[in-house]
Amino acid sequence: MKNKAVNRLIALGTTLTILLCGCGGTEKPAVGSAPDRETQTAASQSAAAGENAATGETPVAGENANEDMITFTFSKSSYPSVTLPEGQTPDDNVVLDYIRDNYQVDMKLAWQAEGSEYNNKLSLNIASGNLPDIFYCNDYRTFLQLAQNGLLADLTDIYEENISDTIKGIDASYGGRNLEPVTIDGRLMAIPAGNLDGQQDVLWLRKDWLDNLGLEVPKTMEDLEKVLTAFVEEDPDGNGVDDTTGLTVDATKPVARYNHAFGLEPIFYAFGVYPNYWMEDENGEIYYGSTDERMKEVLTLLQDWYKKGLIDRQFATRIGSGETEAVFTSGQSGAYFGAVHANYTDAFTNNPDIELVAVAAPLDGSGKYNYVLPEPTSSMLCISSKCADPARAVKIIGIGNDLYRGFDEKANEIFNAAGIASSSNGRRAVFPQGSVTYDYFDIIEKLGKAVKENIETGSYTEYEGMTQYDKDQVVLATQYADGSDKTELSFKSYYYRYVGSNLLSGSEMNPHEAAYYYTTDSSASLQAELDTLEQEMYLSIIIGEKSVDYFDDFVTQWKNIGGDTLLEEVKQVLGR
Known part of the structure; x- marks a missing residue:
């Protein structure tokens, strides 16, 4: 999104109060990382120092020894069910x-x-004018309100x-695209x-089922229909029982972003249809992808697949926690769409001989695999305008990130001795x-290439910013590949880092960028009903x-209950 669009969004005026904006948000605990990077492996419990992304340097402990001690308050979004080592708490660890003793910064957890x-508490802080010095924000409208009302430090x-070389390198990997949404009227107002990249959904299939039936990996929509038909009708698991079902689908959200x-997005994308996104057509007109008339062709196909059993006939009833996933992991289904990290260890637990394959399919008519890039950022660390020293706050954010990534050997020894390296979520808690x-924007693809190189040649080339966690993933995936260590952890690494991630550089990949990703003034009052x-x-x-004709009624209802209002607001933001 261009900076002028952000400026127009602020210029729209604020029909919502700051408090209401802050109450939105998501249940997701983390942004900017694939779920597997949130779970440290046993092999990474002794994390050693990595190389600094840009210069090879590590933070210098004690380099601020001559500076006066300063106190910063901070708030953070925490992970559920984290068990910390004895003697370690989120506010005393x-x-x-280490940060206090070596960088003269006393970090005090406000909440x-x-x-x-988290969003509810932040809303109360905003309303009272009592913000921490450093705080996390994961609602873009809230960020804009904060910036507009002078509550954020200008960075x-x-x-x-003051920011670390590592984060400079990360910014560079985005081409600065991540900084645009947090730059208002040419002023940087947060650290995004x-x-x-690399978390687009692909097609996951049971490779052993394909082999059992003598089928090739599908490429086109017709190929996929043939495979799904065979999986349903031809006893792919070879047990002599009619017990397999079609494509696994999420009933609560069949189509999302x-x-x-377990979504159906890639089917729509193969038709050049992009539901759930604000898109721009060839004439420069902005439209909501889910109201595209071409949706009817895709819905007709999906309805036909469901009638034939090519989509799990019971999917609409599977709304309990884990029920959808279990259809695949239990061996009932052999196909689903999911990101390259979406390979489920329960499938290995239930069947250690399982074989999977990830496929960029179905392709469109020109042989391309369409997908929509994610928004550049959806969360940020903000510094309050009341912060006594924003420059040192910026510096300590960068230092904290380098420490987290394992770029300080002395710190690693101390953290490991205290048990902080035992799990990524535990580390986040402190x-x-x-x-x-x-x-890095391309970290998933880079790590996948390192894994591929090691599996296929016996060695790999380290890349800038490679952490001990990344190196451990190379080891785990290789151990699964050579059969020396087949566990749930190595299964996950192999299929994520080798089988899945190495699709990402394929020539068929065809990313698209939405015209606009974020909410508008009326989203808080309208979006839930529209969704x-x-x-x-x-x-x-x-x-x-x-019937498929109901789609026309849906479009009319969508427009009447607020869709047209949001469309006009998006157009205003984009200056259309």
């Missing part, structure tokens, strides 16, 4: 001690909360000089956590940045409760 409760003139397990992850209407439309048409 070896990480905060923390999980998921939407423009202090960022480059980016959304990683980027990085959505690090000031909490659930925020700063990582419910849309998801009910998908479900009712696919399972045949309503």
Whole structure:
């Protein structure tokens, strides 16, 4: 999104109060990282120092010894069900001690909360004018309101000089695209956590089933239909029982956005249709992808697949926790769409001989695999305008990230001795940045290439910013490949880092960028009802409760209950 669009968004005026804006948000605990990077392996419990992204240098402990001690308060989004080592708490631990003793910064935890409760607490802080010095924000409208009302420190003139080389390298990997949404009227107002590339949904199939039936990996829509038909009708598991079902689909959200397990998005994308996104047509007109007339062709296909059993006939009833996933992991289904990290260890637990393959399919008519890039950022660390020293706050954010990534050998020894390296979530519970992850836009693809090189040649080339965690992933995936260590952890690494990630550089990959990713003034009051209407439309048409012609009624309803209002606001933001 261009900076002028952000400026117009602020110029729209604020029909919502800051408090209401802050109450939105998501239950997701982390942004900017694939779920597997949130779970440290046993092999990474002794994390050693990595190389600094840009210069090879590590933070110098004690380099601020001559500076006066300063106190910063901070809030963070926490992870659920984290068990910390004895003697370590979120507000009193070896990480905060190390930062205080070596960088003369006393980090005081003002408060923390999980998921939407974090947004509720932040809203109360905003309303009272009592913001921490450093705080996490994962609602873009809230960020804009904060910036507009002078509640954020202007980082423009202090960022480059004080942020770490690692985060500079991360910014460079985005081409600065991550900084655009947090730059208002040419002024940098936050430190963004980016959304990683390489988490687009691909087709996961049971390779052993393909082999059993003598089938090739599908490429086109017709190929996929043939494979699904065989999986349903031809006893792919060879047990002599008619017990397999079709494509596994999420009933609660059949269609969503980027990085959505068990969705149907790639089917729509193959038709050049992009539901759930604000798009721009060939004439420069802005439209909502879910109202595209071409949706009817895709819905007709999906309804037909459901009638034939090529989509799990029971999917609409599978709404309990884990029920959808279990259809695949239990061996009932052999196909689903999900990101390259969306390979489920329960499948290995239930069947250690299982074989999977990830496929960029179905392709469109020109042989391309379409997908929509994620928004550049959806969360950020903000510094309050009341902060006594924003420059040192910027510096300590960068230092904290380097410490988290393992770029300080002395710190690693101390943290490991205290048990902080035992799990990534545990580490997040004691690090000031909490659930925020700063990582390279192309890290998933880069790590995948290193894994591939090691499996196929016996060695690999380290890349800038490679952490001990990354190196451990290379080892784990290789151990699974050569059969020396087949565990749930190595299964996950192999299929994520080798089988899945190495699709990402394929010539068929065809990314598209949405015209606009974020909410508008009226989203808080309108979006929930619009989303419910849309998801009910998908479900009712696919399972045949309503005809495909109902789509026209849906579009009319969508427009009348607020869709047209949001469309006009998006157009205003974009200056159309």
